[in-house]
Amino acid sequence: MVPLVSVTSLPSRSARRGTIPEATVARLPVYLRVLTGFAESGVATVSSETLAQAAGVGPAKLRKDLSHLGSYGTRGVGYDVEFLVYQISRALGLTQHYSVVIVGVGNLGHALAGYAGFGSRGFGVVALLDADPARVGETIAGIEVRHVDDLEAIVAEHEVSIGVIATPASAAQDVCDRLVACGVTSVLNFAPVVLNVPEQVDVRKVDLSIELQILAFHEQRKALVGTGS
Amino acid sequence: MVPLVSVTSLPSRSARRGTIPEATVARLPVYLRVLTGFAESGVATVSSETLAQAAGVGPAKLRKDLSHLGSYGTRGVGYDVEFLVYQISRALGLTQHYSVVIVGVGNLGHALAGYAGFGSRGFGVVALLDADPARVGETIAGIEVRHVDDLEAIVAEHEVSIGVIATPASAAQDVCDRLVACGVTSVLNFAPVVLNVPEQVDVRKVDLSIELQILAFHEQRKALVGTGS
DNA sequence: ACCATTTTGTGCACGTGTTCACAATCGGGC
DNA sequence: GCCCGATTGTGAACACGTGCACAAAATGGT
16 A cells, blocks of 8 residues: 655745744744834833733743744743844844835825834835926925935835835725836735836835724624524 | 545535625725726726726636625626625625714825715714814814814714724824723724734724735835845 | 537645643852 | 752644645637
8 A cells, every 4th residue: 555644744935044934024023023022112122021011922822933933032031122123123124224215295105104113123215206396396394305206216215115105095006016127026015906026126015094804804794693694 | 434525515604694704894995996987987897807807806706705795797708897886885884874083184184084985885984083282173175174072072963883093193092092082993003013902993993004014014124036035 | 519718616645733741941049 | 968849941732824736717710
């Protein structure tokens, strides 16, 4: 009889140090923020239990997440806060600098320009772009508003790697195409459209109305508890 | 010998009509938006292929998603656009009305108040709340700004079920506690903190800086292609 | 009436993510 | 030097999500 024991044990492309699961990557920024808070409070070490509680996850998940970046942490003691902050920052690539442009200076673009975390920790907003000539020249949160026609020039000059789209839906795909055309490889999209991009570019979408609709679904579900149908 | 054929086939709690996987729920709003666009263009029916392309997912995934709400769709033909819009709306609970309050009228609160999709499709923003007395009385996007002290009264009066937190991080937990205390069971949080809520309340978090950090990670990964370490 | 074509709905296998439980390991007291 | 309590790191089982591939079903032409 042929041994059917399954082939699942061969390390297809995991097991390489440096390969961090996507779900873990999404949680690392939360750990980082919580740890920064601890550091500012003068806490030197934390246990997985404490850190997990503060981050709103289970202790086991947290330990597995951290184990993907290496064996920092001391058995019987916990994790050194400052060391862990550094290791997570490095894993996320925050030890490098990324130039960001924000396209669209409506209400949302305005909010993003002033958002803490956009100007700090490795990120720098080099320009705000808008199609409305009336807005050009204005200065918001210390950043000058330029016309969207200058997009290509600005991206080239500052070696922008991340583009934030905060335009109306109708302009989003066009702006995205232009960003991609001049070498931007990461896009954060706030417009309520599905963007079409080539393979190597990755897009993250933040859609406020989608979040609301998901909440509505759960709200409805809670409402019909104990109902037959 | 005991039959070891695995017990995985008993319908633990799936298989109940009305049980929609979380991942599917998160995609339904996208399908809904795309379908609405098709409807406005006068398209009567769509195939899973067409719809999937427009929504940025694979055809198989789309069909499986839709199959969770029932067998709408005709073999050999496709899906009736208007009928599907209705079915998805119903599944998401959008045939009901949800009153929303937005707390925090900074840049972000401002943006949210004007956001299309917050005032439409089953959602209604009944008030904007802020702690700053100077802002009270102002009218933004047709909605009056009230003082945050009136939170309890407003929630009770309008039977608010969804609260949006757009305050600074320091105020978020306090506002959240007050919302929960007067019966709000769904919270959309834009403040960069992990909120502590009781079991039955669900929170969705939108964190702009986290999205940026995730992009930074992938950006870094793309940068060291072909590098040894 | 029948067949070819199209497209849905879904069983199945696979990969990813989560949770449990425990061995490995550290610091500290005596 | 040794034992004990504490805490990490991880193997293994389980749950969840995804994609393939195909049977089921509907339309339209002849």
